[in-house]
Amino acid sequence: MNMGERIKQLRIENGLTQEELGKYIGVQKSAIRKYEKGEVKNMKRSSIQILSNLFKVSPSYLMCIDEEDEIKTNNNTITTSIPLLSDFKNDLETSITNFLIKYISVNESFPDNTFALKINDNSMLPLLGIGDIAIIATNFNYESGQTCLVLNNDIYMIRKIISKENGFELQAMNPYYPIENTKELKIIGRIIKAENKSAFK
Secondary structure: OOHHHHHHHHHHHOOOOHHHHHHHHOOOHHHHHHHHOOOOOOOOHHHHHHHHHHHOOOHHHHOOOOOOOEEEOOOOOEEEEEEEEOOOOOOHHHHHHHHEEEEEEEOOOOOOOEEEEEOOOOOOOOOOOOOOEEEEEOOOOOOOOOEEEEEEOOEEEEEEEEEEOOEEEEEOOOOOOOOEEEOOOEEEEEEEEEEOHHHHO
16 A cells, blocks of 8 residues: 555545645645555655544555555454445445445455455355455456356346356356346456454454
């Protein structure tokens, strides 16, 4: 994680818009957008201090000097902070903006651009049921037989994907959901962990 991503994460966690954050530190919304995209390399020290005070974090944490996404605790376990989403549409950045529930901490190390998705159907029972959490990595190399979040005919779904000569076979774990075949498929990410809904209460 870089400084721009951290500012965006903290802004969203604190329920602020880019415009509201800009007013707080005395800059335009466009400046906040540039900060979050990493287009401003030398932010004023005064702005860093104001943001640190607002978000109640150290300047070094804000600047990603002492800590990245992965923070070592006293017992040497690694905690990764990832966004938990209620839905997924278009891409990860858009989904975080529109469907973020909160950031959750998991005691494992995950690749960049990993996120968690709250499940809203029972198609993947017993692996995932309504309210359970799928942890999804978008940086991965697809292999046939993996369970992934996919876009099929304008519908986002989690399915086991089997590569065929003329396309893909999409398999739900719940037998009440039919096997689907498709020639074109967009794979968003691979399911790397399934968590019971009680894990993050």
